[in-house]
Amino acid sequence: MDDYTSGSDSDYTKYWIDWFLGTKGNEYFCEVDEEYILDRFNLTGLNTEVQYYSQALDLITDNLDENLNEEIRDIVEKSARHLYGLIHARFIITTHGLTKMLEKFKKCDFGRCPRVLCHNHPLLPVALSDIPYTKSVKLFCCRCEDIYNPKSTRHASIDGAYFGCSFPHMLFQVYPQLVPPKSTDRYVPRIFGFKLHDVAKQHRYQDMIREESHARIMAGIEGLPTTAVVVQSSTSARDVQQQNHKNNKSIESATPTMTESGAMADVN
Amino acid sequence: MSSHDLHLQHQQQVRDMRNAGDVEEEEEEEEEEEEQLQGEYAADEYYGTDASNDSGTESMPWIAWFCSLGGHQYFAEVADEFVEDDFNLTGLNSIVPFYKEALEMILDLEPEEDSTKVPDVSIVEASAEQLYGLIHQRFIVTRQGLQQMADKYQAGHFGSCPRTYCQSTNVVPCGRYDLPGVETVKLYCPNCQDIYSPPSSRYHNLDGAYFGTTFAHMLFHIYPELVPNIPNKIYTPAIYGFKISEYSRCGPRMQWLRIKQDPNTLDASGRLIKDAKEQDENDKQ
Numbered sequence: 091m092d093d094y095t096s097g098s099d100s101d102y103t104k105y106w107i108d109w110f111l112g113t114k115g116n117e118y119f120c121e122v123d124e125e126y127i128l129d130r131f132n133l134t135g136l137n138t139e140v141q142y143y144s145q146a147l148d149l150i151t152d153n154l155d156e157n158l159n160e161e162i163r164d165i166v167e168k169s170a171r172h173l174y175g176l177i178h179a180r181f182i183i184t185t186h187g188l189t190k191m192l193e194k195f196k197k198c199d200f201g202r203c204p205r206v207l208c209h210n211h212p213l214l215p216v217a218l219s220d221i222p223y224t225k226s227v228k229l230f231c232c233r234c235e236d237i238y239n240p241k242s243t244r245h246a247s248i249d250g251a252y253f254g255c256s257f258p259h260m261l262f263q264v265y266p267q268l269v270p271p272k273s274t275d276r277y278v279p280r281i282f283g284f285k286l287h288d289v290a291k292q293h294r295y296q297d298m299i300r301e302e303s304h305a306r307i308m309a310g311i312e313g314l315p316t317t318a319v320v321v322q323s324s325t326s327a328r329d330v331q332q333q334n335h336k337n338n339k340s341i342e343s344a345t346p347t348m349t350e351s352g353a354m355a356d357v358n
Numbered sequence: 359m360s361s362h363d364l365h366l367q368h369q370q371q372v373r374d375m376r377n378a379g380d381v382e383e384e385e386e387e388e389e390e391e392e393e394q395l396q397g398e399y400a401a402d403e404y405y406g407t408d409a410s411n412d413s414g415t416e417s418m419p420w421i422a423w424f425c426s427l428g429g430h431q432y433f434a435e436v437a438d439e440f441v442e443d444d445f446n447l448t449g450l451n452s453i454v455p456f457y458k459e460a461l462e463m464i465l466d467l468e469p470e471e472d473s474t475k476v477p478d479v480s481i482v483e484a485s486a487e488q489l490y491g492l493i494h495q496r497f498i499v500t501r502q503g504l505q506q507m508a509d510k511y512q513a514g515h516f517g518s519c520p521r522t523y524c525q526s527t528n529v530v531p532c533g534r535y536d537l538p539g540v541e542t543v544k545l546y547c548p549n550c551q552d553i554y555s556p557p558s559s560r561y562h563n564l565d566g567a568y569f570g571t572t573f574a575h576m577l578f579h580i581y582p583e584l585v586p587n588i589p590n591k592i593y594t595p596a597i598y599g600f601k602i603s604e605y606s607r608c609g610p611r612m613q614w615l616r617i618k619q620d621p622n623t624l625d626a627s628g629r630l631i632k633d634a635k636e637q638d639e640n641d642k643q
Contacts, residue, residue: 204520204554204555204557205521205552205553205554206534206544206552206553206554206555207552207553218522228522230593230595232608233612234612234615235593235595235610235611235612235613235615236521236522236523236593236612236615236616237521237522237523237593238520238521238522239520239521239522239526241520241557255596255597255599256596256597256598258595259595259596259597259602259608260597262608263597263602263606263608266607266608269607269608272611272612276552276615277546277551277552277553279546279551279574279575280571280572280575281572281575281576281579282572283571286575286579287621288621289551289621291621291624291625291626291628292551292618292619292621292624292628293628294624294627294628294629295617295619295624295628295629295630296614296615296617296628297614297628298628298629299613299614299617300614303604303611303613303614306604307604307605307609307611310604310605311605
């Protein structure tokens with residue numbers, strides 16, 4: 091993994107990016123479009139982040155002078171990987187980048203949620219910090235909305251900044267239909283079949299919090315129709331209603347209040 | 359050659375087969391797992407070669423050998439006295455096929471003369487594994503078993519929690535069912551009080567019933583000092599540093615799952631005691 095030259099000797103690949111993506115441990119990365127890399131605007135500010143910036147960029151785009159001495163080549167190689175990661179973080183939140191990562195998500199390239207009650211839901215890479223060399227990459231499960239450490243040490247050592255804090259959430263903003271239905275399933279510890287008092291109390295507290303936030307969200311969505319209602323108020327009110335339905339099918343009691351919101355929209 | 363020698367020889371063959379199976383499994387597994395586990399496999403091989411030279415495994419008791427196998431690191435060694443006490447095995451004879459032969463194998467007893475009805479030693483081997491697992495389930499909730507498992511827990515034999523905010527705290531094996539053949543073993547994290555699948559596929563065919571539903575919680579009940587004290591953190595999704603609104607269709611909906619509250623500050627219905635008092639006063643007025 092450390093040596094580009096030795097890697098290319100045994101398994102010769104024409105393009106640096108292809109070689110990089112084929113290297114073990116880089117399975118989380120997608121291929122950044124060449125046009126994206128060649129557009130200097132997309133690389134704004136990266137020259138201060140990366141040593142030997144221009145040579146590294148040349149290496150990524152396969153334009154590097156072959157006659158470099160070994161020592162410098164190694165440093166450039168390292169810089170190129172860092173630079174690619176940083177470009178990658180920017181690329182994956184563009185429209186094209188999101189579609190590429192979506193494909194990988196669907197193929198479960200990032201692994202599956204280790205939580206038993208998430209039933210092997212696919213994960214997405216996420217960072218806890220956008221600054222390089224601070225935190226390694228974590229995996230976000232959109233079912234339990236929590237983050238996990240990658241299973242393999244190879245993936246656990248990838249810099250989180252190569253993916254960024256925003257990526258998975260941006261993906262779900264663009265593809266909201268991918269958000270799985272949330273379940274209220276929870277592991278209930280038992281001793282000889284009996285629930286534990288302290289845990290049960292906590293679970294009741296969690297349920298209370300969940301119901302409160304649910305009520306708040308439903309009330310909040312009702313308060314929003316001004317943004318959703320355009321000129322034809324009657325049809326758009328129906329849209330809002332349908333959306334509300336999609337948002338949470340489980341609460342039937344919300345239906346009467348939603349008709350109220352529809353009425354309010356009519357008045358507007 | 360006595361029948362005992364034959365028996366041991368056959369056992370040895372089965373053991374070799376198992377070790378070979380482990381090696382195959384190793385190839386299927388992800389590489390990084392291999393790296394971690396190679397040391398352990400090396401240990402298995404060591405026992406294997408040792409046996410062929412100077413009958414090392416043959417002098418090793420079955421229970422110790424079984425627990426040393428690759429993929430059996432979660433098991434504690436059940437005390438012989440516990441297995442020998444019939445009371446502890448009540449009811450198991452109706453669950454495990456070839457119960458008598460399996461028990462003999464576990465205790466390294468010489469099989470009786472009429473044991474010829476057993477078609478194949480490998481079947482008894484499977485029964486012995488199941489029987490040992492079910493005895494294990496009962497043993498690890500006894501004082502001695504808990505002590506052994508507590509030591510293993512502290513030594514980190516069961517791995518760590520994959521959840522980032524649990525800061526790699528140690529986990530314990532647990533099952534969701536007490537009957538064998540329903541589900542494989544899971545790992546319980548005492549910090550987030552949730553269960554996870556073991557990361558290595560070598561544990562994906564270990565029955566959860568061998569650990570049972572009770573053990574994990576009994577352990578932390580008896581040894582409350584083992585419960586880790588990690589500050590409670592909940593992940594908040596954000597885009598460019600801005601939190602995602604709850605009103606968004608893909609906004610946070612599961613934060614309740616990781617909320618932790620000191621049980622002493624809660625009343626029986628799960629309300630905060632101070633909130634409950636206020637509420638009651640308001641109700642009175």
